[in-house]
Amino acid sequence: MGRVTASAPGKCILFGEHAVVYGEPAVAVAIEQRISVTLESVQTGETPWKIDGMHFDSRKHPHVQALRNRLWQTSQGAPGITIQVNGDIPPASGLGSSAALSVAASAALRCARGRWYTSVDDLQNPATWAEGYASSIENLDVYTPENRELSSQQSKSSMEHYVHGKEVASLDECALLAHAVEAVAQAGRASPMDASTCAHGGVVLLSDAMEKDVEYLYTRRLKMEDGERTWHLHSVHMPNTTEDLYLVIGNTGVYAPTSNQVAKVAAAIAAKPERIREIQTIGVIARRGIQALKEGDFEAVGRAMSENQIMLQGLGVSCPELESLIRAAAPTSLGAKLTGAGGGGCMVALTRHPKQTSEAIELAGGRTLISKFGNAGLTVDECENMPLWSTGRE
Numbered sequence: 001m002g003r004v005t006a007s008a009p010g011k012c013i014l015f016g017e018h019a020v021v022y023g024e025p026a027v028a029v030a031i032e033q034r035i036s037v038t039l040e041s042v043q044t045g046e047t048p049w050k051i052d053g054m055h056f057d058s059r060k061h062p063h064v065q066a067l068r069n070r071l072w073q074t075s076q077g078a079p080g081i082t083i084q085v086n087g088d089i090p091p092a093s094g095l096g097s098s099a100a101l102s103v104a105a106s107a108a109l110r111c112a113r114g115r116w117y118t119s120v121d122d123l124q125n126p127a128t129w130a131e132g133y134a135s136s137i138e139n140l141d142v143y144t145p146e147n148r149e150l151s152s153q154q155s156k157s158s159m160e161h162y163v164h165g166k167e168v169a170s171l172d173e174c175a176l177l178a179h180a181v182e183a184v185a186q187a188g189r190a191s192p193m194d195a196s197t198c199a200h201g202g203v204v205l206l207s208d209a210m211e212k213d214v215e216y217l218y219t220r221r222l223k224m225e226d227g228e229r230t231w232h233l234h235s236v237h238m239p240n241t242t243e244d245l246y247l248v249i250g251n252t253g254v255y256a257p258t259s260n261q262v263a264k265v266a267a268a269i270a271a272k273p274e275r276i277r278e279i280q281t282i283g284v285i286a287r288r289g290i291q292a293l294k295e296g297d298f299e300a301v302g303r304a305m306s307e308n309q310i311m312l313q314g315l316g317v318s319c320p321e322l323e324s325l326i327r328a329a330a331p332t333s334l335g336a337k338l339t340g341a342g343g344g345g346c347m348v349a350l351t352r353h354p355k356q357t358s359e360a361i362e363l364a365g366g367r368t369l370i371s372k373f374g375n376a377g378l379t380v381d382e383c384e385n386m387p388l389w390s391t392g393r394e
């Protein structure tokens with residue numbers, strides 16, 4: 001029986017949350033915790049589309065449904081499959097669980113249906129794809145239903161070679177699709193930070209500007225109600241000195257929707273426009289943090305995190321529960337701050353003493369996750385008897 005498993009990590013934000021909404025850079029890192037998605041063909045006669053053993057309900061799984069619309073259309077003859085989702089990223093806690101799910105599911109679906117190519121010299125080069133989604137293909141707007149399957153530059157007449165399995169998965173395509181389906185599931189609003197970090201792993205820098213001295217990945221655009229937004233994504237490479245470094249994430253358990261927190265900052269700036277300087281200061285701190293990451297100076301990375309926290313506190317997006325976990329982590333860590341939107345949710349500490357830091361956070365009432373620093377992005381972990389759907393030549 002055909003079976004494919006792909007997995008992707010969660011993420012946390014090291015620098016720049018909130019300021020990124022105003023064009024400053026933000027840095028996210030992939031964490032050790034992952035979500036894995038397994039697809040299997042259904043036995044003939046079984047109910048098509050099952051998820052975790054249950055009948056598939058699109059309202060409960062908007063990300064998977066949106067991917068299904070793009071990669072596995074029943075109207076085009078796609079067969080039923082069963083999906084199994086496993087993982088250790090807590091949901092709805094700002095740690096990228098839905099992006100990780102979307103990245104892993106899009107990779108698994110792509111491996112399972114294969115891809116048509118115009119040539120097979122370099123399967124990762126979108127210029128050779130006869131179908132699919134890639135940031136290098138111009139005029140591609142994955143957010144509109146009209147452009148579901150083929151971009152304007154791709155044509156069915158050029159379908160020459162069909163390849164399926166592991167090697168057809170593309171980080172670019174998975175990040176692009178995950179961003180698109182996050183936008184669908186979040187009423188049209190989503191930054192590509194989660195999707196790209198969960199796909200590429202490591203350290204991802206997102207900015208309104210092209211940043212120097214880091215690896216440029218691609219540019220993403222998304223039309224939102226209030227206009228089009230553009231983001232440039234980059235990968236930050238670090239020297240190989242992270243063996244004894246850990247992130248300890250402390251969850252306050254306090255629920256605070258991102259949209260409320262973003263609105264709170266917007267109101268504070270509207271009331272006092274000069275407060276934009278605080279946002280700019282976060283940008284300066286983030287750039288200093290990025291430099292320190294590249295140099296492998298983790299003491300300086302930690303200091304920048306703690307300075308970033310002071311600014312976030314000033315902006316009013318921290319809360320007593322977060323402050324208490326950050327205080328508890330301070331004596332054993334290089335730096336600590338809230339991660340994500342704040343007002344609740346999670347904090348993160350950078351530490352060489354993960355056990356002590358974790359214990360201190362737990363004593364202060366947080367639930368912790370320990371992650372090493374520097375983690376892999378998307379991986380296809382298992383792939384047998386592909387394809388599950390051979391799309392054929394029309």
Ligand code: PMV
Nearest residue numbers: 017018020094191258340341
């Ligand atoms: O909680 P998260 O991981 O979704 O992060 C929110 C980050 C903000 O900067 C507060 C909002 C945004 O859209 O970038």
